[in-house]
Amino acid sequence: MWGSLAIAIISLFLGDLLEGLLDGLFDSVGEFLNPLLLxxxxxxxxxxxxxxxKYSSISNWYVLLISLLIGLGAYFLIYYLLVIPMSKAEASTSISIYDLAGKTGEVITTIPANGYGEVFIESTNGSRSESAKSFDSVKIKQGTHIVVVEVKDQVLYVSELTGL
Structure with missing residues (x-):
């Protein structure tokens, strides 16, 4: 019992190293046979x-059977309640450029009628500047408030935001 507990704690702290060493072994069965879970x-x-x-008078064979069933139940509970949700969790707060459609910002480099400029977009995930082109093919001056109409080929197509 103490040995398996010690190995579980060691694999908790050195899990990435063990995963790298045993990568080929556990690739075929996926996350289901995670060493930490085992x-x-x-x-x-x-x-x-x-x-x-210690605390019951049950036969040793029944104790083994009951213990295996409890362990199997714990395995599935941990796997379905912790491992699967944690593997699906996002680790990044960054957003895709395609998520900027509909966002508002400001022109920081004048956008010529048929050329490229630069806009500054603020969001809860941070601020960013991106290449932009006029959606309406009109010149948009520096300092003008804009709205992102669409995103194509990593370029924001923007229009002047009126009514501010």
């Missing part, structure tokens, strides 16, 4: 076996 389940099986042996 050693954690072994600790649950061992712990429940010790408790049932």
């Amino acid at each position: 050693f954690g389940t072994l600790a649950v099986v061992s712990g429940s076996g010790v408790l049932f042996t």
Whole structure:
């Protein structure tokens, strides 16, 4: 029990290193046979076996069977309630340039009627400047408030925002 608990704790801290070393072994079965899950389940099986042996008068074979069922239940609970949601979680707060459609900003480099300029867009995820072209093919001067109409080929197509 203590050995599997120690290995589970070590793999918690050195999980990336172990994952790199055992990458080929666990690639074929995916996240389902995660080493941390396996050693954690072994600790649950061992712990429940010790408790049932000490505090009940059940036969050792029944203790083993019950402990294995408890460990299997713990494995699936941890896998479906922790591993799957955590693997789907986003680690980045950045947004795609295509998410800027409909956002407002300001021209920082004048946009010629048939050329490119630069706009500054502020959002809750941070500020960014992007290349822009006039959607209406008109000159948009520096300092003008704009709205992003569409995004094509990593370029923002903007129009002057009126009514401000």
